[in-house]
Amino acid sequence: MVKVGDNTEYTPIIRQYKSLKDQYEGCLLFYRLGDFYELFFDDAIVVSRALDIVLTKRGPGTPMCGVPTHSADSYLGKLIKLGHKVAICEQLETVEEARKRGYRALVKRDVVRIVTPGTLLEDGLLEASENNYLACLSNVGDNYGVAWMDLSAGIFNVRSSRLENLDSEIQRIRPRELLISDRLKEQGEIELILRRHRCAVTSHSESFFDVKRAEKVLCGIYGVNTLRGLGNFTDVEVSACGSLVEYVRTTQKNNLPKLCYPKVCDNKSCVLIDGGALRNLELFCTQSGEKEGSLISVIDKTVTALGSRLLKRHLSFPSSCPHVISSRQDAVEFFVENRNVCENIRDIMRGIPDVERILTRVKMLRCSPRDVCMLGKALAGILRLRQAMLVVDNPMLVRIVGEFGEHEKLLKLISGTILENNVSHARDGGFINPMCNARLATVVRIESESDKLMQNLRDKYRKLTGIGSLKIAFNSVLGYYIETPASYKLKDAIFIHRQSLAHTMRHTTAELRELEETITAAKSEIIELEAQIFRGLCLRILEEAQSIELAANAVAELDVLVSLARLAVENKYVRPIVDDSREFAVKGGRHPVVEMGVRFIANDVNLSENNKMWLITGPNMAGKSTFLRQNALIAILAHIGSFVPAESAHIGVIDKIFSRVGASDNIALGYSTFMVEMAETAAILNQATDRSLVILDEVGRGTGIHDGFSIALAVIEHIHDVTRSRAICATHYHELPKFSSYLKNVQCFYMKIEEWQGQVVFLHELVTGVSGKSYGIYVAELAGFPKNVLERARFFMEELGESGGPNLNPASPMERTNS
Amino acid sequence: MVKVGDNTEYTPIIRQYKSLKDQYEGCLLFYRLGDFYELFFDDAIVVSRALDIVLTKRGPGTPMCGVPTHSADSYLGKLIKLGHKVAICEQLETVEEARKRGYRALVKRDVVRIVTPGTLLEDGLLEASENNYLACLSNVGDNYGVAWMDLSAGIFNVRSSRLENLDSEIQRIRPRELLISDRLKEQGEIELILRRHRCAVTSHSESFFDVKRAEKVLCGIYGVNTLRGLGNFTDVEVSACGSLVEYVRTTQKNNLPKLCYPKVCDNKSCVLIDGGALRNLELFCTQSGEKEGSLISVIDKTVTALGSRLLKRHLSFPSSCPHVISSRQDAVEFFVENRNVCENIRDIMRGIPDVERILTRVKMLRCSPRDVCMLGKALAGILRLRQAMLVVDNPMLVRIVGEFGEHEKLLKLISGTILENNVSHARDGGFINPMCNARLATVVRIESESDKLMQNLRDKYRKLTGIGSLKIAFNSVLGYYIETPASYKLKDAIFIHRQSLAHTMRHTTAELRELEETITAAKSEIIELEAQIFRGLCLRILEEAQSIELAANAVAELDVLVSLARLAVENKYVRPIVDDSREFAVKGGRHPVVEMGVRFIANDVNLSENNKMWLITGPNMAGKSTFLRQNALIAILAHIGSFVPAESAHIGVIDKIFSRVGASDNIALGYSTFMVEMAETAAILNQATDRSLVILDEVGRGTGIHDGFSIALAVIEHIHDVTRSRAICATHYHELPKFSSYLKNVQCFYMKIEEWQGQVVFLHELVTGVSGKSYGIYVAELAGFPKNVLERARFFMEELGESGGPNLNPASPMERTNS
Structure with a gap:
């Protein structure tokens, strides 16, 4: 039947497919065929490769592949992740319905939506706690x-x-x-x-x-x-x-x-966080792409998806307005001081569903009874929140309570209409409270009485036939039928034969048929009535949509504030002073992520007017990078209205945050590590202002000693003289502090180390001055270097010290003393 | 009805849940309830957090959350990724079936499988081209x-x-x-x-x-x-x-x-690839976790999931046996020389489904008609492969053809039994060829004739009533019914009323009922017969399972060989000599991944007996890291039997490959970059042998100048004197070559640079000798440093050059000359 070539030679199915596909060029067409979404022709080839599913043929010349509908979402998710767009074509009627229109009538099909990565609405493919932009x-x-x-x-x-x-x-x-x-x-x-x-x-x-x-x-x-x-x-x-x-x-x-x-x-x-800083500071994920270990993984204590998404938006766009920041801080402080209120509110919010996304489905009339039921739960939660917040007198929180709105009537309507325990089976009806509609109540009563009548009928037939194991059963093909063991013969004329199986016989009777018809007619009417009532309810919700959205946003704000309060209490954060000054003074600052895993030594920083640049030296493993990053993170936390991991902090608002820390190279993109680092440094030199915060780790590393050192010096001089930003820089060039001593606002610090009985102890403590040694060989020992290699390294080290360094006359080659 | 406390006070559903949950401690229990999998109690709390879905209650005191079955796979996938185990509890009968057992009888449910990350069998959650171990x-x-x-x-x-x-x-x-x-x-x-x-x-x-x-x-x-x-x-x-x-x-x-x-x-x-090398060389994914840009993304030209998985196994465990390697090379060479055979075979293999995974489903009797249909396609493909390979006389390929086995009979049985076009609707029957069973043929004829009779009946009633728009329709609640506009009244006594709707009336007749019964009885028998025949077919397949597995493995091997041939042709690779010598000579070697994106300058390497260690200097951006990695990758490719990106190559088999290249730090795990690098270096020093290949980039960077230099020197000396491995090392310490001149097997090279009219040209070409300059400042200029910063850096550079380096007397601070 199927031939290659002209369109008219294809089967009706393929012709239908082709006419749909023509309308959705650029999309993969998921064509519903029974329990599968099938793809044909080029789409089939693309998808079979992308999903690694097998390419087959539907008749000669028509490549095909397909995914079962019950797991379509996960395949769909993969295609979307790969950047494809997918047009979903559904069957608009059943095969039986189509067949009644004609012996070989084609099932009606049409595209019902196009799924693209940025316009996802399917709950299963969306991340609840991430905005999908x-x-x-x-x-x-x-x-x-x-x-x-x-x-x-x-x-x-x-x-x-x-x-x-x-x-x-x-x-x-x-x-x-x-x-x-x-x-x-x-x-x-x-x-x-x-x-x-x-x-x-x-x-x-x-x-x-x-x-x-x-x-x-x-x-x-x-x-x-x-x-x-x-x-x-x-x-x-x-x-x-x-x-x-x-x-x-x-x-x-x-x-x-x-x-x-x-x-x-x-x-x-809002504060601009530089692209390099966004990557290096690991706000949303680590550089290897994991959420665990990011700043958000530590600070997000929200209990609703609404709040979690809002917190991430705050973190992307921290406020640069001292007034906004202090209002938030006031609210956070209120909850820190009123722990009971805080915990009570968290408990209530925990049960509030994702109102924003439910409302979108209601607006598109794509919502389920379960969605409406969830919305009811949300409104009930908001009502309880309002009660719990009556005692509050903080201005921001009072504003939030005002935005909760009045939804008692709608809530009453929803909970009076939807039967919560039955929404799982919505397809079969039974999710609407019969008491809310007189006709529905009647029909439901008829159906449930029939159930009893069915039992009576069975008992009657048992008596009549004397077969104790006679039962009335149901399947989707035969409907209701009487089943008896095949060994018995039903002689009574009322039994009409329907089917013989190996061990049983199936019959019906006129009475059973009548009862079945009553039941099925009732069922059919129930389904229709319920759908009608449900539609009405959805339209009623839409009338209040805008006010519900406002309430949802208020819940999100409240969740974020409560979450920050909880964070402050759990992790012992303090309220920073954020004002219009140029201060950056942190006492006892800690790294919010690292302190979760290890015993942490707090350190101070004070980038005041004549101390605008700190230059840090010290060996590896001593915590320089951690110190640098922690100050950038404290600054960001302060600007979203959060408390900060420190004993005290005073921060003048920052316009831009820059950081050049950590390592990343991308050899496949053709960049060397050094090139990436230079590009990030260039962005700082070109864009930083005297309101900016700059964090620089290891400027000039990754190239020769001379030019690396020269670059480091020039960069520090430029930030000191030209951009005049607040800055913290770390370096392995122990000589850098001495060479840069002509820069009057530079202060030098180093990470303290103690040597004790041949062991090196990293104190992770910052002290004024310049570190003398790097302890690289000691780290090599910790890392498991063989003993003889360590001895040789120490020998070379001494030799170099005497000769003045690798730069000096290398005419006399070093001789081995032990090998 | 639902009360908190003693088990007996719960509803029957919750009691059933609890008894199942008790049996599957440590698993999340997905409890099927209609169209949802529901979770209760602690499971609900865990899952609602993990999936960010809302936590609700089923009656007071029973926390609940749920996912719709149609998208359950994607939720399941997320939970599995998070490391959870999930016990899937299904309904073993329909609500109607249960109800017939008693008015309030509970639907039978039981756990049908436990899904864990390492024991996945669901096709939608598995990656086709990855083994799931x-x-x-x-x-x-x-x-x-x-x-x-x-x-x-x-x-x-x-x-x-x-x-x-x-x-x-x-x-x-x-x-x-x-x-x-x-x-x-x-x-x-x-x-x-x-x-x-x-x-x-x-x-x-x-x-x-x-x-x-x-x-x-x-x-x-x-x-x-x-x-x-x-x-x-x-x-x-x-x-x-x-x-x-x-x-x-x-x-x-x-x-x-x-x-x-x-x-x-x-x-x-097999060759042991060190943990550090596996990470740094980006064999399977880049360090940021992406497949794009990895070695496998370039070399995998396989067309079956079977082949793709085998190639990855080869790459994880390259062979260290010259004989195995050369057999594979012979086969690859055969295909390189016989392009037509190669392409023909690829085309055939492209249509071969994932036999291994289908067979597993057959063995567990969890396969669908579609699976069996796919298996048939696979057997047909293997048959065609055997035909296409008859001309081949290469020993390995002849062995592979032998392993294809004889499956003609089974293939004939499958294609004679399964109706390929109908497997999408397997649930409704119709996927078994009626010709293969006499009884089935009879029943199918009865059903299809009834369809015509139904049309005749409709025409008869149209004539009888005079209603041209009368139709016979079907829905799942009423079954077949006669539909007429409500404006007509059906007076004839044969019409029995069933339902009234707003615009239409629905009736039935005794004759329609009888016809319906014939159809439904036939349908029911068809479904049963087909299931029976299908089971028989599966058992028949199982008899040949072992031999089919052997064939599947042969297909995988063939796919890998053909894929390597294709790779060799497309990317111009040559056959390397791999033998028992200690050679490592590559002429015109290229980086297999980087050469795909940019114009690439090939380079030679020759680590012969008296040249075992190459020391490379030269500026950034000149391609040192790329050169280092390309040689490790060429070595690995040679050991899996692949051709290599070079003009020629001679490699004595390697026992272990080590590499310390690229940068990675994991501050949240508490390691500094330097510590990670030292640990990787220590592994090399402790484990490398005189058969190993060592690749070292920037030893000793990331710490002070003195100790870094000393460590580098000691490491190089140890590899030279003690492990005596073949090694390529790169460094920014331009002084290192001079200081290590006493090591007689060290050869020095650098990446050539030309300066031309003030511009620096990176030639990416390796020449003998030592580089004099680093060009770090030039890279800074490319990266967009402000002009004045560049000038200052150059000025410092000159000063340092004169004064002898940062190590020399820093008593006289540098004065600014322009600012």
Whole structure:
């Protein structure tokens, strides 16, 4: 039947497939066929390779592969992760329904949604505690616009940026998918950013990003004549927002939820964390990509997905406004001082579901009874929260309580309508409380009485036939039937034969049929009535959607504040002073992540006006890198309103945080470690200001002694003289402090070491002055070097000391003394 | 109804849950409830946190959370990744079936399997091109036993090891789950290994690993009285194998597939790649964890999952036997020279499914009709392969063809039985060819004729009632019914009313009922007959299982050889000479991964008897690291039988490959970069032999100048004098060559640079001698340093040059000349 060649020679199924596929070019088409999603032709080849599933053929000449629907989500997840887009085509009727339209009628099918990495809505594929962002990058002249949206959680932001900050912008947003024009995609700097971030990239022609076109799209979506009313957007922001919305619309097949207005995030209100610092400081994941060991893994004590996502947004965009910071600190302090209130509120919040994502599903009418049930739980939780917070008089918390809103009526309606224990079986009906509808109550009573009648009928037939093992059973093919052992013959004429099996016989009777019909008619009506009532309930929820969203956001804020309070108590953090000064004084500071694993020695830092730069020397293993990073992390924590791991801290607001610490090389991308380090250092020299904080580890390492030393000196001089930033630098060049002594604001410190009975003790304690030794050989001993190698190394060390170093006349080769 | 407290006060559902949960302590219990898997009590709390899903309550006092069954696989995948074990409890009957047993009868449920990371069998959770290993570590005295099994692919290996090699062993096996005793888990070195690998760890008491007990388990499983017949196992190997099998048996609920005998992999037959080298050389993934950019991503040209997995096993365990290597090379060469045969075979193999994993499902009677259909495709493919290989006379290939076996009869049976186009709908029957069973043919004819009769009936009623829009429809609640617009009244007495809807009326008739009964009875019989025939077919397949496995392995071998041939042709590799000599001569060698992205300058190396150590200097960006790594990679490729990226190569077999290149630090684990580097270096000094290859980058960097230099010198001296390994070392200490001139087998080289009109040109070309300069400042310029900083750095550089270096008298501080 199947022949290769002209379309008309394909089977009806393949013809249907092809006409759908034509409409969704650029997507993989998941074509529903019974219990599988099948892919054909090129799609089949691509997917069989991507998922490593076998490529087969449907008739000659039609490559095919497929995934079972019950595990489709995990396959879908893999394809999405690889950056593919998938159009999901479903059967819109059953095979039986189709067959009634004609002997060989084709089942109706259509694409119901397009799944892309940035527009995911399936709960199973989303990370609950991560926002799932689609970002859009646009460009007009020197300006770049970045818009980003979490469709599942109703978030939509936009900001303008300069080319040099794009790396940092994209990195702090961490989008799953980036929409970009073909032209920008080819641009050198942007190509580099894209390679570094490795999110899915979707490109469109330049015209897709046209400002006029974007404006029209936005006006259409929001039903306004001009965007003036929504905010003061620049051209590049309009282009980014409009193109993003247009793209989302196509993926959702016009079944778009009501979008919130785009919010402009301006650059002045938050601390810019440099791209290098975002990577090196391991805020969200370690450099090997794991969450464990990141800052967020230690500080996130939130109990709701809402709060967890908000905390991450704070960490990406710390505030640079002392007033905002101190309001948050006040609220955190309230909870630190009122531990009982704090714990009580946490307990209540723990049961609050992910309102944002549930609401999105309600808006798209894709929600289940379970979703509505969850929403009811959320509203009940919010009501209890409001009760628990009545005692509170902190201004920020009072504002939050006000935003909880009044949802008692809706809550009552939901809990009076949905039967919580039955939502697992929604497909079979029975999840609506019969008491909320007179007709439903009647039909439900009929159905449940029939159950008893069925038992009576069985007893009657047992008596009639004398077969004690006679039973009335049910299966999906025959419906209800009477089953008896095959050894008995049913002689009574009322028994109508239906099926003979090896050991049993199956019959029916007129009476059984009648009863079955009553039951099935009732069941069918119940399902229909329940669906109707459920739809009504969803529409009622939509009326309050905006106010529920406000409440959800209030819960998120509260969760973050309570979480920070809990963190402060558990890990003994203190409230820092954050003001408009240029101070950076931390007493007894600790590294928030490292202190969790090991006994930790706290250290002070004070980058006051005449001490703006600290230069740290000292051996390996003594904790220089940890000290550097801990100060950057303390600064970031202070700017999100958190308490900090220290005895006390006074920090003047910072505009940008830079850090060049840790090692990373990417030989496949063609960069040497040294090149990466130089590029990160260059960003600091070019962009830091006198409000910035700079953390520099091992400047100039990884090259020769002379040029490395010269680079280090020049970099330190530039930060000291030109950018005048607050800075902490570490180095292995013990000579650097002496050579840089002409820089008057540089203070030198080193990590203290004690030698005791031939053992070296790392005290992890910072003291003024310059370290004399590196103890590299001692570390080699700890690492398990053979004894004779250690002896030789110590011998060379002495020789070098006398001769003045490797730089001196190497004319006389060293002789071995023992070997 | 639900009260907290004594068990008897719970609902029947919760009581059923609790009795199941008691049997599966240590597992999360996925309890099937309609369309959800629900979790209760502590499980609910754990899972709601792990998956970020909301915790709710089933009645007061019973915490609950759940995941919908249709996306359960992706949630399951997440839990498994987190190292949890999950017991899957299914409903063993429908609600209707249960209800017939009594008005409130509970649905029967039981645990059907336990899913753990190392015993996965679900295709959706497995990576097709990766083996999924469960490993077991045992210990007797100084000996350690490592057994590892891929249950899904029928692989079972064991080997003995020493403590110092365990890191490397575990790393090359890359297990998903490791079974270990409570005692070993606490042991310092092993704790470190576990922290580094981050696979799921399952621990049992010491007694679980008892040798006697393990022996009993193995004898039981294989039905033998003594293990003598299976191979010559040491105690520690018996313990590892037996404990592993015992654990697997419990997870599979005794539904264990027939296991193959454990194969002893001895240490002498393969090259040991040191743990540090496995990490640094990026064989399987880059250091940031991505596959893209790894060696395997470049060399894997296999077209079957079977071949892809075998190639990875080769790469983990390269052969150290020149004879094995040259046999493989001969076969690869055959395909290089016979491109047409090669391409033809690739095309055939491309359609061969994952036989190993399908067979495992058949053995456990968990296979679907689709699986059997796939197996048929595989057998057909193997038959075609055999045809295509008839011309071949290479000994290894002839052996492989012999292992394909004779499966024509089975193939004919499968393709005569299974209807390929219908396997997607297996649940509804129709996937068995009616022609293969007389009774089935009859019943199928009855069913399909009834379809026509149904149409006739509709036409008859249309005529009778005069309603042209009358139709006969079907739904799962009512079955077949006659639907007419509500505006018509059906007066004829034969129509029995069933349901009224808003716009339509539904009726039935005695005749329709009878026809329905014929159809449903036929359908029910078809389903039963087909299941019976399918079971028979599976048993028939099992009879040939062993021989099919052999064939699958032959396909894998062939795929690997063809893949290596393709690689050689595409990337212009040559056949290396691998023999018993101590040579390491590569002419025009290239880095297999880096050459894919950029224009690549080839370089030679020749570590002959009096030149055993090469010392490389030269500036950054010039390609030192790349040169070092490429030689290690060429060595590994040569030992798996692959051709290599070079003009020619002569390599005497290597026993161990060590490399200390690249940078990695793990501050959260408490190691400094320097400590990691020293530990990797210590491993080399302690374990390398005169048959080893050592690759060392930047020894002694990351500490002070004096001690770093001394360590470097001592390390080089030790390798030169004591281990006498073939070695390539790179350094930034330009003085090192001069200071080590007393070591007679050291040759010095540097990466050539040309300066031309103020520009630096990196020639990536290796020449004899010592580099004079580092060009670090030039790299800083490329990286975007501000001009004035570059000028200052150059100024310092000159000053230092005159004064003799940072080591010299720093009494006179440098003065700024321009600022």
